[in-house]
Amino acid sequence: MNTLNTPTRKPDLPPGPAAHLWGLNHLQAMKPDYLGFVQGLQRAHPDIAHVRVFTEHITHVFHPDWVRAILVDQAAHLIRWERATEVFSISMGQSVLVTEGAKWQRQRRMLQPGFTPKRVAGYAELMVSAAQQALDALTAQDPGQSVNMDELMTDMTLDVILRALFGSHQVTHARPVSEAIQTLSHSGISEMFKPFSWPLWMPLPAVRKVRHARSTLNNIIQQHIQTQQSNAHDDGQDLLTMLRLARDPEHPDQGLSAQELHDQTMVMFQAGHETSATAMTWWSGLIARHPEVAERIHAEVDTVLQGQAPTPSTLQQLPWLQASLKEAMRLYPPAAVLMTRRACQPISVGPWTVPQGHLIAFTPYVIQRDARWFEAPDAFRPERFLPGAPDIPRGTWLAFGTGPRVCIGQHFAMLEMGLIAAMMLQRFKLQWPAGAAWPAGDLAVTLRPATPIRLHLQPRGPR
Ligand code: HEM
Numbered sequence: 001m002n003t004l005n006t007p008t009r010k011p012d013l014p015p016g017p018a019a020h021l022w023g024l025n026h027l028q029a030m031k032p033d034y035l036g037f038v039q040g041l042q043r044a045h046p047d048i049a050h051v052r053v054f055t056e057h058i059t060h061v062f063h064p065d066w067v068r069a070i071l072v073d074q075a076a077h078l079i080r081w082e083r084a085t086e087v088f089s090i091s092m093g094q095s096v097l098v099t100e101g102a103k104w105q106r107q108r109r110m111l112q113p114g115f116t117p118k119r120v121a122g123y124a125e126l127m128v129s130a131a132q133q134a135l136d137a138l139t140a141q142d143p144g145q146s147v148n149m150d151e152l153m154t155d156m157t158l159d160v161i162l163r164a165l166f167g168s169h170q171v172t173h174a175r176p177v178s179e180a181i182q183t184l185s186h187s188g189i190s191e192m193f194k195p196f197s198w199p200l201w202m203p204l205p206a207v208r209k210v211r212h213a214r215s216t217l218n219n220i221i222q223q224h225i226q227t228q229q230s231n232a233h234d235d236g237q238d239l240l241t242m243l244r245l246a247r248d249p250e251h252p253d254q255g256l257s258a259q260e261l262h263d264q265t266m267v268m269f270q271a272g273h274e275t276s277a278t279a280m281t282w283w284s285g286l287i288a289r290h291p292e293v294a295e296r297i298h299a300e301v302d303t304v305l306q307g308q309a310p311t312p313s314t315l316q317q318l319p320w321l322q323a324s325l326k327e328a329m330r331l332y333p334p335a336a337v338l339m340t341r342r343a344c345q346p347i348s349v350g351p352w353t354v355p356q357g358h359l360i361a362f363t364p365y366v367i368q369r370d371a372r373w374f375e376a377p378d379a380f381r382p383e384r385f386l387p388g389a390p391d392i393p394r395g396t397w398l399a400f401g402t403g404p405r406v407c408i409g410q411h412f413a414m415l416e417m418g419l420i421a422a423m424m425l426q427r428f429k430l431q432w433p434a435g436a437a438w439p440a441g442d443l444a445v446t447l448r449p450a451t452p453i454r455l456h457l458q459p460r461g462p463r
Contacts, residue, residue, distance in 0.1 A: 001054070012353075013048040013057070013059075013352070013423075014045070014048040014049060014059055014352050015045050015048075015049065015050065015347075016041070016045060016049045016050035016051050016052075016067060017041070017044070017051065018050075019051070019052040019053070022052075022053075022054050022379070023051070023052050023053035023054055023056075024049055026052075026053050028389075033338075034443055035336060035337075035363070035365050035441065035443055035447075037365070038060060038337075038361075038363045038366050039366050039369075040364075042060070042062050042366050042370070043362075045060075045062075046062060046063075046370070047061075047062055047063040047066065047350070048060065048062065048063065048066065048349060048350070048352065049062075050129060053181050056358075056359055057355075057357075057358040057359065058340070058358070058359040058360070058361055059321075059349070059352075059354050059358060059359070059360050059361070059365065060309060060360075060361045060362075061349060061360060061361070061362060062188075062363075062366065062367055062370065063350070064367065064373065064393050064394060064395030064396045065350075065395060066349045066350055067350065067362055067367065067395045067398070067402070068394060068395040068402060068403075069348070069350075070341075070347055070349060070360060071338075071341075071362065071401070071403035071405075072144055072402055072403040072404075073219070074347050074348070074404065075362060075404050077343060077344050077345040078191060078341040078342065078343060078344065078347070078360070079100045079101075079341065079342050079344055080098065080100065080339045080340070080342070081339060081340035081341065081359055082342070084192060084195070084339045084340060085098040085100075085339075087188050087191045087197065088188065088211065090184075090188075090191075090197060090200070090214070090219070091184040091188070091210075091214055091266065091270065092263060092266050092267045092271075093214075093259065093262065093263030093266060093267075094259070094260070094263050095107070095260075095263040095264050095266060095267035095455065096108055096264060096267060096408065097267045097271060098110055099123050103181060106248055107256075107260070107264070108249050108404075109248060109249055109250065110246040110247065110249075110255075110256065111243070111246065111264065111408060112408065113242075114242040114243070114246070115247075115408050115409060115411060116411070117312075117411045117415075120218075120411045120412045121312040121414065122237055123160075123164050123237075123415070123416075124311060124312050126160065126163040126164060127160050127164075127415065127419045127420070128162055128310070128419055128423070129163075130156060130159040130160045131156055131160075131419060131420045131423045131424075132309070132376065132423065133159070134152065134155060134156045135160065135424065135427055135428075136421060138152070138428075138457060139459060140425065143204045143456070143457065143458055143459055144456070145456075146433055146454040146455060146456050147453050147455055147456075147457055148236060148452050148453075149284045149285065149450075149452070149453045149455055150278075150281045150282045150448065150449065150452055150453060152274070152275070153276075153277040153278075153280040153281045153284070153343075153420075154178050154274070155174060155178070156277070156280075156420055157180050157273040157274075157276040157277040157280065158174050158177060158273045158277070159174065159293075160273070160276075160416055161268065161269060161272045161273040162174070162177075163238075164239050164412075165224070165238060165239045165240050165265060165268055165269065165270075165272075166224045166228075166238055166240055167237065167238030167240070167241070176216050177216065177217065177220065177269070179213070179216075179275075180212075180213035180214070180216040180217050181208055181217070181269070181270055181273070181274055182274075182444075183210065183212075183213040183272065184210065184213050184214065184217075185274060185444045185445040185446065187206065187209070187210050187213075188442045188444070188445045190278065192269060197336055201213070201269055203439075206271070207265055208279050209451070216265075217266060217270075218262075218270060221262055221265045221266055221269065222262065224240060224265075225240065225258075225261060225262065225265070225299055228240055228241065228244065238344060239265075239268060240265060243256060243261055243264050243265060244261060252332075254393060255302050263270060268409070271407075271409065272409055272412070274334075274411075274445070274446055275334040275335065275413065275446055276413045276416055276417055278332075278334040278446045278447065278448050279328060279329050279332070279334050279399075279413070279417060279434060280417055280420060280421070281323055281448070281449060281453055282328050282329075282332035282449065282453075283324065283328035283329075283417070283421065284424070284430055284453065285432070285438070285439075285449070285453040285455070286324070286327075286331070286380045287324065287430050288430040288431055288432040289432050289438070290380055293320070293324060293382055294362075294425070294429065295381070296320045297318070297320045297321050297324060297421075297425050298425055298429070298460070300318050300319070300320050300321060301318060301321065301422050301425050301426050301428070302454055303305055303437060304317045304318055304346045305422065305426060307426070309423065310418070310422040310423065312420050315415070315418040315419065315422065316413045316416070317452070318422060318463050319386055319387055320382060320386070321418060321421055321422055321425070322385070322414075322418060323382035323383065323384070323385035323386050324382040324421070325414070325417050325418065325421060326382070326385040326397070326399075327380060327381060327382040327384060327385055328380070329399040330368045330369075330374070330384075330397060330399070331368070331369070331378070331380060332365075332441065332447055333364040333398070333399045333447065334446040334447060335364065335399070335401070335446065335447075336363065336364060336365035336400070336441070336443055336446075336447035337361070337362075337363050337364070337365065337405075337443070338362040338363070338364065338398070338401055340360065340361045340362075341359065341360045341361075341362075342357070342358070342359055342360075343355065343357065343358050343359075343360060344356060347360065362398065364397075364398040364399060365441075365447065367390065367395075367398060368396065368397060368398065368399075370396070373392065373393050373396040374392075374396070383411070398449060400413075405407040426460070427456040427459060427460060428458060428459060428460060429455060429457075429458040429460055430455050430458075431455060431456040431457075431458055432455065433454060433456060436454070437451075437462050439451045439452075440458050
């Protein structure tokens with residue numbers, strides 16, 4: 001039975017589907033296909049919807065003005081859903097992703113200077129050399145072979161974050177690190193549907209897997225922190241040196257504690273590559289499926305770069321390339337669902353008031369496919385993001401979130417993705433294998449293709 005159009009009983013709450021068996025009906029619909037559930041909710045209630053699951057009241061906000069009114073204007077009255085931060089802190093400790101209040105403000109103040117566009121431009125060279133190495137290896141392969149794009153993009157972005165964090169690259173780390181991160185990501189999403197997590201010492205196979213993944217990452221980070229400390233060089237450009245030297249502008253004598261340094265490194269590691277890899281995987285598939293878009297980017301890249309490696313400033317002269325990345329992240333935002341927030345005070349949303357204690361959910365995947373803001377919302381049309389195109393209403397493109405908790409790594413990610421994309425299209429034509437089906441999305445912590453995107457990479461020859 002479709003319950004989505006059934007009104008709730010409480011007149012003071014936004015409309016929403018009725019909860020049966022204390023909301024078990026919703027939970028059952030959400031668990032196998034969370035995004036499908038939220039899409040159905042939005043079709044029935046385009047701007048805002050209220051859902052009750054057991055003791056929780058969850059308000060889903062879809063109207064972009066209201067998204068901003070909450071995440072930008074009333075951010076100080078929100079915290080992140082405790083269950084989500086609990087799950088994330090299993091792997092990321094008390095990092096900037098999960099802390100709240102004064103602790104979060106202090107951490108964000110200290111990290112922010114390391115992520116300005118100017119500062120991240122300093123990583124362009126290492127990003128280019130990571131991409132070059134991976135693409136050289138591909139050039140040596142048989143062009144008839146199809147390439148698993150998720151693996152390729154994961155290897156490249158992992159290489160980038162390892163070099164950016166530690167200033168050196170240790171190939172031996174890459175595979176165990178990406179496996180550990182995927183384990184934590186998959187267990188993360190399923191844990192969120194449970195009321196609690198087993199302690200890490202429990203001798204259960206799933207817990208053992210998480211424990212192993214966590215200690216793989218912990219050991220690598222600890223090793224690098226110790227190596228850096230014993231070398232005691234303070235002149236490095238890497239993120240770890242930046243974190244070690246970071247001082248609170250309001251208390252210049254204070255730096256990050258040893259535990260904070262470890263936790264922030266861990267979050268950069270995890271948040272900093274899987275998201276970009278996912279975005280690039282979908283992007284590559286979309287480019288292969290849309291040769292007319294690919295042609296424009298090939299032409300632009302050839303004309304502007306003239307065979308040279310891209311730089312932060314030449315990337316600015318590639319509007320089709322930049323627009324294609326934004327459009328890919330509109331259709332497939334890696335963070336398809338933002339972390340749900342809890343109202344610490346009553347929150348005003350248009351004519352409604354979300355009472356204190358209720359949860360508020362934001363789903364970029366659904367908001368970014370709303371036909372009211374994006375004509376033909378399911379079509380890949382990068383021209384929407386070209387300079388001179390009609391303005392896109394604020395609050396409708398949320399791939400990096402919005403408000404004070406917007407992604408700290410957004411400039412890093414856009415630079416990294418732009419450089420990799422440009423270099424890839426300089427060298428290869430991306431071809432979709434005849435007869436292959438377009439994959440559905442699989443929501444772990446990020447939205448990945450449910451079946452691998454495999455492409456033929458046709459070398460383009462010198463130009
Ligand atoms: C395409 C790549 C990326 C995407 C789509 C992405 C997306 C996001 C989103 C949507 C949020 C906000 C979540 C919310 O409001 O609930 C976020 C937060 C965050 N991201 Fe990213 N991210 C990307 C790359 C990166 C990179 C490269 C780094 C670091 C090197 C990074 C570090 C963080 C951190 C630390 C936060 C938490 C910020 C805070 O709460 O103050 N991200 N990211």
